[in-house]
Amino acid sequence: xxxxxxxxxxxxxxxxxxxxxxxAKKAAKLLMRRDIALTEANNLLRQTNKAKSExxxxxxxxxxxxxxxxxxxxxxxxxxxxxxxxxxxQESKLLQIQSSSKHMAELIDTFLLMSRLELxxxxxxxxxxxxxxxxxxxxxxxxxxxxxxxxTYETAxxxxxxxxxxxxxLKSIVENLISxxxxxxxxxxxxxxxFSVLVSGKDFGGxxxxxxxxxxxxxxxxxxxxxxxxxxxxxxLFRADNVxxxxxxxxxxxxxxVKLMILxxxxxxxxxxxxNEGTSFFVSIPVHMISAC
Amino acid sequence: MKGPYxxxxxxxxLPMKKILIIEDDKAMASILQESLQEEGFGATFAQDGEExxxxxxxxxxxxxxxxxMMPKMDGKEMLKELRAHPETKNIPVIMxxxxxxxIDTISDIVALDTPDYLVKANTSMDMxxxxxxxxxxxxx
Numbered sequence: 001x002x003x004x005x006x007x008x009x010x011x012x013x014x015x016x017x018x019x020x021x022x023x024a025k026k027a028a029k030l031l032m033r034r035d036i037a038l039t040e041a042n043n044l045l046r047q048t049n050k051a052k053s054e055x056x057x058x059x060x061x062x063x064x065x066x067x068x069x070x071x072x073x074x075x076x077x078x079x080x081x082x083x084x085x086x087x088x089x090q091e092s093k094l095l096q097i098q099s100s101s102k103h104m105a106e107l108i109d110t111f112l113l114m115s116r117l118e119l120x121x122x123x124x125x126x127x128x129x130x131x132x133x134x135x136x137x138x139x140x141x142x143x144x145x146x147x148x149x150x151x152t153y154e155t156a157x158x159x160x161x162x163x164x165x166x167x168x169x170l171k172s173i174v175e176n177l178i179s180x181x182x183x184x185x186x187x188x189x190x191x192x193x194x195f196s197v198l199v200s201g202k203d204f205g206g207x208x209x210x211x212x213x214x215x216x217x218x219x220x221x222x223x224x225x226x227x228x229x230x231x232x233x234x235x236x237l238f239r240a241d242n243v244x245x246x247x248x249x250x251x252x253x254x255x256x257x258v259k260l261m262i263l264x265x266x267x268x269x270x271x272x273x274x275x276n277e278g279t280s281f282f283v284s285i286p287v288h289m290i291s292a293c
Numbered sequence: 294m295k296g297p298y299x300x301x302x303x304x305x306x307l308p309m310k311k312i313l314i315i316e317d318d319k320a321m322a323s324i325l326q327e328s329l330q331e332e333g334f335g336a337t338f339a340q341d342g343e344e345x346x347x348x349x350x351x352x353x354x355x356x357x358x359x360x361x362m363m364p365k366m367d368g369k370e371m372l373k374e375l376r377a378h379p380e381t382k383n384i385p386v387i388m389x390x391x392x393x394x395x396i397d398t399i400s401d402i403v404a405l406d407t408p409d410y411l412v413k414a415n416t417s418m419d420m421x422x423x424x425x426x427x428x429x430x431x432x433x
Contacts, residue, residue: 065391072418
């Protein structure tokens with residue numbers, strides 16, 4: 001190649017390089033614009049999602065009151081003085097309305113809880129937890145069903161470490177587990193729960209604890225979960241066949257949400273269950289996640 | 294009527310306990326009133342905190358069922374007023390709330406007294422009656 005050819009090649013290459021630089025700058029600008037557009041779109045989506053959760057929360061709050069009123073009127077008809085005026089057929093229809101209306105109330109509560117979790121407002125009300133008061137509140141809400149089914153209900157509390165957590169969230173976790181146990185335990189059965197703080201390395205629910213944890217155990221002598229479906233019980237909207245066949249109402253969202261809440265606490269939930277014998281649920285929450293306020 | 298009296302040898306008639314329901318939702322107040330009357334209570338109702346306070350002073354109820362969210366004077370404000378006066382401070386009050394989130398606020402306020410509240414949507418009429426009877430029994 002002659003000098004002239006080299007010079008020409010050099011000039012051509014330089015031109016191409018310059019062109020490449022210009023193109024690269026353009027591409028970088030384009031990428032930056034895309035990045036900004038994506039961030040904006042992401043913010044917009046976040047805002048829309050927040051607005052959606054706020055709407056669900058507001059709608060659920062507003063729906064609670066009329067649904068409670070409906071439930072009180074129905075229970076007055078079903079249990080009150082007017083009961084004797086109804087034919088068997090009418091009474092059975094009223095009972096169906098009552099059951100559906102209670103189901104609606106449960107759904108509304110679930111929507112509220114979900115929106116609270118999504119909005120991230122669930123961890124804002126940290127308070128010192130008095131387990132005696134918390135468990136007493138839960139029992140008050142459950143008393144009626146417990147006495148109707150003549151269920152033996154026992155609670156053991158052995159928590160000497162101060163616990164500070166979102167009370168509503170902790171209550172929802174425990175309440176969900178205990179109310180499930182009561183709901184799926186036949187008449188004359190038993191439901192026991194225990195609350196303790198165990199050091200790391202201790203055995204709890206068949207596992208060795210990695211950290212010092214608040215340990216919650218809820219044991220029932222209920223219907224149990226069919227072995228082949230045990231892997232699915234924390235899935236959204238999942239309900240086991242043996243429960244569906246018995247026509248026991250539920251939303252299929254309870255355990256899903258319980259698990260979400262426990263994960264927010266940095267904890268874990270697991271269980272052991274034998275169909276027709278009962279189920280034991282175990283929850284562990286690391287103490288450092290819920291230490292004093 | 295003061296104290297139980299003997300109607301005949303075997304029957305003791307207890308004086309009818311008066312419950313004042315303070316609730317702005319008329320449908321709710323009305324079913325509460327009817328159900329409590331069926332249970333043998335003398336039940337009346339007021340529609341907001343201001344009316345509630347007047348009725349308490351005039352009627353001296355044995356127990357007050359108090360809604361939290363109300364126009365004019367809400368339940369929390371009314372409870373503060375009630376607790377501030379010697380003649381009304383010992384009247385047992387059961388708060389009725391709609392919103393689970395309110396529980397913390399209510400607990401703060403009633404921490405001075407016996408905290409007592411029911412979340413309407415999670416409470417059956419039987420549970421309300423049971424709680425009222427329990428609170429009345431606990432009264433000296």
